[in-house]
Amino acid sequence: MNNLLAxxxxxxxxxxxxxxxxxxxxxxxxxxxxxGSVWFTSANVVTGKLYEINASxxxxxxxxxxxxQLTSRNIxxxxxxxxxxxxxxxxxxDSVLLRSAQVHLLSQYRLIPAKVVxxxxxxxxxxxxxxxxxxxxxxxxxxxxxxxxxxxxVYLVSPHYSMVLPVLNSHSNIxxxxxxxxxxxxxxxxxxxxxxxxxxxxxxxxxxxxxxNIVTSGYSALFPPGIHVGKVHRTYxxxxxxxxxxxxxxxxxxxxxxxxxxxxxxxxxxRIKLMRAAQDxxxxxxxx
Numbered sequence: 001m002n003n004l005l006a007x008x009x010x011x012x013x014x015x016x017x018x019x020x021x022x023x024x025x026x027x028x029x030x031x032x033x034x035x036g037s038v039w040f041t042s043a044n045v046v047t048g049k050l051y052e053i054n055a056s057x058x059x060x061x062x063x064x065x066x067x068x069q070l071t072s073r074n075i076x077x078x079x080x081x082x083x084x085x086x087x088x089x090x091x092x093x094d095s096v097l098l099r100s101a102q103v104h105l106l107s108q109y110r111l112i113p114a115k116v117v118x119x120x121x122x123x124x125x126x127x128x129x130x131x132x133x134x135x136x137x138x139x140x141x142x143x144x145x146x147x148x149x150x151x152x153x154v155y156l157v158s159p160h161y162s163m164v165l166p167v168l169n170s171h172s173n174i175x176x177x178x179x180x181x182x183x184x185x186x187x188x189x190x191x192x193x194x195x196x197x198x199x200x201x202x203x204x205x206x207x208x209x210x211x212x213n214i215v216t217s218g219y220s221a222l223f224p225p226g227i228h229v230g231k232v233h234r235t236y237x238x239x240x241x242x243x244x245x246x247x248x249x250x251x252x253x254x255x256x257x258x259x260x261x262x263x264x265x266x267x268x269x270x271r272i273k274l275m276r277a278a279q280d281x282x283x284x285x286x287x288x
Contacts, residue, residue, distance in 0.1 A: 109224065111261040112136055121168055121194040121254045128152060128164040130260060135159045141222060143263040149228035149251030150174070150216060151260050168194055168254055175220040176229050179213040181206065187229060194254050196233065202244040208232060214248050224265065
């Protein structure tokens, strides 16, 4: 305290000068209109500059937070776009079947929609796993189709999943025919390109052209007739020269297969049971 009083006493004349100057300036600008207006204008300019600087500083400080908000918003929008794209893709995949010419053929059957959860295309004996099983009404020997055409046959069933034996399996043998021409053969796949397969046993007198459609014949008791299989790509002679062998382009792209439908047809199942009973009866007769 003593030091403060000593300081004020030592510099009292300077303090008095500052007080008097401040009082003079105040009186000058208060009681003189011109000087007052100059002071008011200058003060406004300075105040505006200070506000501008303050706004810039606040904007700079809040920019980081704004960037975080924009980033979060972008992530949210990207997720929404991805979700909508997946929904659109699923809708398109499911609706392909409904838009195709197969709708009339399959309208009399109960279709069980399912999604592919496991799939291979590069093996000799490929298998497909779908997310529906016995609890959904699926049984072995049911035909499976996709939006573009035939897929395969249900092979094994558990309560919640099913294993499908696809066309891309060496054990797959499905009866097919050349559409609108009536000649039928057996669809087989021998490995290699997943988009190509063979149709054997087409009779030599058959007349057809490249690009003709191959459809299910309905003779195998696994598929109704007329389900799209593919198109004729090239024609060969069979090894014994007694028939034709067709190289066909499969309609179903197994590498992109996501959505399928299982055909639940009680009449087809009845035919399968009858055929098996007949086979068992024949074997029994042979054994005796």
